[in-house]
Amino acid sequence: MPNPILLIAVALGTAFLLGLLEERRRRLAWAISLAALAFLSWVPATWLLALATGQAAPVEILTAGAPPPFAINLRLGLAEAALTLLVNLTGLLTTLYLKDRLLDLGRRAMAVLLVAVMALDGLILTRDLFNLFVFVELTAIATAGLLLLSDDARALAAGFKYLMVAQFISVLLLIGILFAYHAGGTLNLDGLAGAPSVLGAGQGWILEAGGGFAFLLMFVALVAELKPFPANGWALDIYESAHPAFAALFAAASGTAALFAVDKLLTIGGSEWLGAATAIGLATFLIAHLCALPQDNDRRLLGYSSVAQTGLVLVGIGQRDLLGDRYFFVAFGLLAAHAVAKAGLYWLSGLMAERGLSAWAALRGQPWLILAFASFLALLTGLPPFPGFYAKWELIHHLAGADRLAPLGLILLGTLIEAGYLFRWFGYVIKRPPPASAPLPCPIHQALPILVALVGAWGLGWLWGELSGQTQLLLTWPLAFALLFLLLEWLPSWVKNTLAIAGLLAFFAATYDYYDPLRLIFALIFLVGGAIILLAGYATSGQRTGFYPSALLMYAGLAILVLAEDSFQFFAAWELLTIGSYFLILRGQAAEPHALSYLLFSLGGAFLLLTGFALAAQGAPQLALADLGGVPASLSGWVFVLLAIGFMTKTAALGLHVWLPGAHAEAETDVSPMVSGILLKAGLFGLFLLLMHLGRQQLYGIELTHVILWIGALTALFGNLLAAFQEDAKRLLAWSSIGQMGYALFGLALMNHLGWLMALMFVINHYIYKSMLFLSLGGVAKRTGTRDMYRMGGLITLMPLSFIAVLIGIIAISGVPPLSGFGGRWIFYNAILDTEARLPLVILFFAGPIAFLYLFRLIHTVFLGQLKDEHRRVREAPFWILLPQMLFVALLIAFALVPGVALRQVDGYIARFFPDGGLTWDGLSIVSHYGYWNPVSIMLIIGVIFMVVFAWLLFVNRRAQKVKQFNIAFAAERPYRPETTHFAWNFFAPYRKALGFLTLPLATRFWDTLADLLHAAGDLGRRLYTGNGQTYAFHFLAFASGLILWGLGVRP
Amino acid sequence: MSFDWMRIPWSLVTLFIVFNYGLLLNALIAKIAARVGRRHGIPLWQNYVDLIKNYGQRTTISHGVHFYLGPVFRLTGGIGLLLFVPTLYGSAYFANLSFAGDLILALYFVFFGTLGMALGAGESGHPYAALGVSRGLSQVTAAELPFALAVFAVALQYQTLSVTEIVAAQQGGIHHWTLFTNPLAVAAAMLSFLGSMMRPPFDLVLAPQEIPIGPPTEYHSSYLALLQTNRAIFPIAKVVIYMNLFFGGATNWPVFFLKVFLITMVSVVVGVVSPRFRVEQSIRWFLIWAVPIGILAILWV
């Protein structure tokens, strides 16, 4: 095993040796630097492997041949090996990336770079306080030196501001170290940590004269290195103006070493300081993310993000007492996630010609760069399967277990804000027009670091999955299958489509035995239903880059969701399906803002779920879903509320629904059925589980299921009402989905047998007819080129199959017998006869007939009436879009005839929870406690009467001449243009006049105002950084004084 | 499953009786309305003549098969509604086909005709057809709400959804009628009744004094004949539901005729002396006056 002292020696030696080379042998110098850094990466790599597998033990390196405290020693343990590997690897890749610049600047720049890396390594390895100071100063010198050599002249000012603050820091640090020495008698960290005292082992020196004050000074100084709020203006300027590769080094490597220095310091201090560290970290995290919101300079935005993430790791450090032996897992997970992502993002920034966020749209020229960008963003925000996800899960669970709810909430809030601006940026990248300049240059020496970061990100995700003790997400079949499609992107879309359909069906067949009847229904809808909708994918030709990985990611999440047995699997699946569906929705042409709002609401809901699960787990790493019922009564009300709101975000309950109309309407033709027909059911699935296991809950005396009843009723009313007023066909359907989900919520919250049966019937029926309607109208929109209903009309003759699908669909939704919607209504009426909740019922009754309004509007304005001139030649929708619709029509009719097929199984399953009030089957009649219903008879009777009358009419008019539709005359006028004879716009004007006040977009205004407030706060916050170096120095002093005063108050 | 095939002929008998009664009743009501307006009114057999004439006519043009849907759906709706509800209580012959479903079926089947009408009318290409249907739908949806509330209140009161059982619970004297045991529900239902009969003040949808707009304009000859047939059957079928739910049902045909006449007269009496509401006014009227009574009815049960 190589001696770790080589890490210092080789770096320093190479730096000096470079001076021996001739000035013009720059390539050689660069190659030597690379070689040295490669060696410097290899050393910790071998040590890490050996230490991790247990073949070696942590080693102490004595520098002067004498043991401490007579000489300085270094230590290489598992943490040090990992951290130095990170630092050196970043240094290596940065040197590679900076090839052109370094060749311009010459060997002195390379020497400074090597010294910087060396200083950071020393900072990590050292066990001596003064040595720590020396390396801190060396880092400062090297950093400032590199800034001096930067080609952006603004970096000079940044460098000076940095040096000013560094001077302050060094003064504080030095005084602190000396007082510590005076109090403790040694400069060695282990010596100070182990110093005995009357109060117990360790930290006795703090109680000596001036010891506490010394620690305080050192703490302030080292924490200031971490760019805490407000003393971080200099850091932001460095991030903005330095060369991006250097910024990468600054973020990934310097931040890492500084964090470890604080960690080392805290081992010799008291645990009172952990609270201070947490508080500083939280403030920095939250405020930096807020200030990042209004940024439009990419490097500065990344700078704010770096500052925030460093704050987050500081929070992790501050919780070390709580985390116990999971401390390194959590802290290093957060750290590595930040380092790799930031380095990767800065390296990407170096490829861009302009600094605006929209300029990154140039990434679209190279699809693998989009993958890298997306991976880095996911890594940064802690989405699965990356290490931040596992680390955050553990951290949140420990915080919840110790009842530290304020840090928990603030961390999740900050993460949500971060996800907001990062994915808004992603939307720009995917949607905005690329800058007019030449295609993105991506030379090999710049592509390679990005590639390494990408591979590293996924590799770390795998590693953290292994270390977490939870399910290894990357090895689950669904996710692995989805990721496979990343490699198969080069295939034509029909091949990928076939593979996807086959995969979904095969997975369903393979797991068929694992489902109980309730889960079986959901699995059928998610997997088999998904496969049917994917049939429509054959209508698209070409490669369809990016569609299949996103879609299968969503289906993977859904598949894992149904099979989940503990809260970790459930939550990971939830986030996976959120991400997948976000990417899917983003593909729509005008979908950029809607996809973002969808993502934010979903992530917000997901974080509420996380909190709920963490509270319920009470400190354990995860909770088996079946144990949800065992949550103690003091917590169960809150757990219920959190989980319920989280699930209702997905089903778009009133107040949380503002994302849905835009997202479902703007999505592509075959994506809308997926998200409206299938994805909303995930929320219902969650609610089913919640109510099954937790049952009725109360919070401060309010019966929570009662609240859900009201929410469901109001959602149904407003969903249906607003659907009637839409001019856009897909928005109408989207609002209709909101209304239907309100019905399902209501049924669930009734908490009786028939209510649940009704909710389940809704799940099945809604999937069938909503998918059918979206596909049909998507086909129409494709052929006519518009989604506005008043621009269409009269398409019944040209698109008869689409018409039939819509007709059957609206008959089914309206609940008119004999089709399957009536069954749902019948069950509903029986269900509500049992309940006490009368008032929400009234609202729901109102919602029912209103559905007729929009249903009729849909079919009339699109298919009936007069055909517009520009549509006289449209053809029927593509075959592959029609095929799933016809399948659904057949299913609906079959379901209408024999509803018992599915009902019976489910009825039996629900009887487990609600033994009374079920249905009995009397021959072909379905009998409940109150009434009865015979679907076959109804169908027969109606069919016979209909056929008789129809046949008579046909017979009587068999010799009538068929005339064109325009062959009409009314009120003695002859119409000249179809536009004047097709009544479609503002169809329900009287209703609007009567009830217009109900359509005020209150919820939208609320959320818009909230977003504006956040942006305003961010804008206000960032004005703090005035650009004047003295002001920044002032910030530092204010921070330091504040912390010192607080510290003095704590000390006895 | 055993099915009593004799039900079919007996149902047809019911249909025949009701059909004739409907024709006569409509003429009688038109005569009464005319007399109130100081006119002579049509002769009582006028509807028969109209029907014979229309059935005898043939049409030379057609807008397509879909155009047929309007009258077919309407008539199917009317006949079906009649047959799904037992006409006479206690009679083995005139229970019709009510075994197929209970009150909920009747409630929703009312919309069957409306739906079909809407479809067929739209196909005519006539813009006023759509206007008429959109107005009709708006009004009907607002009018249905108090009725749904009243029906639910009644179902709660009698704890059943079967029409036969509800009628059974009202036997044994006039004071057992829902009219007296649950007056709020009946009040709400009768207010809704005014709306669904499409007489003034809620007759904008079929306003006879205006330039005819809406589906009736475009339908002629055999189509119109079917619609007129339905006009004879459908209102009676609806009144039968009201009678069974709120007024004790009928055990024999004379009582049936009397009760149906009286209930229909309620809307006529209100109609002949009322002007007309605009659609948004009628929506507001229902929401402000009828719905609160319905809510009270539910809460009070």
Place this chain on the structure above:
Amino acid sequence: MPNLTQIALATGFGLILIGFYGALTRRSLLRIILAFTLASTGVNVVIVAIGYMRGRTAPILDEAVTTTTAVGRIIDPLPQALVLTAIVIGLGVTALMLAHAYRLFLRHGTLDIAAFRELKW
């Protein structure tokens, strides 16, 4: 009469405070650098003052202080070593700051720190 240690400490802290004051209020880059030099000198004085022990002599081994008697007779040599290191580091940082100031002057034509505000918010 305060002893030497206390006077030295007071002087050192005084210098530090003067240095901080200068760095915060002087607008010219050169004065800021000078102020920091003052402050680091003050730090060095403080370090030496902390390291002093009463009645002891310099940590140099010669005929007066042999190896065996050194422990009880010399002051702690460590702080003095630290001061040496700190002086050198201070030199390096000062040199770097001067280099920055020079480059900034070349670019902007002024040494006023308020003029270097291109990077903000």
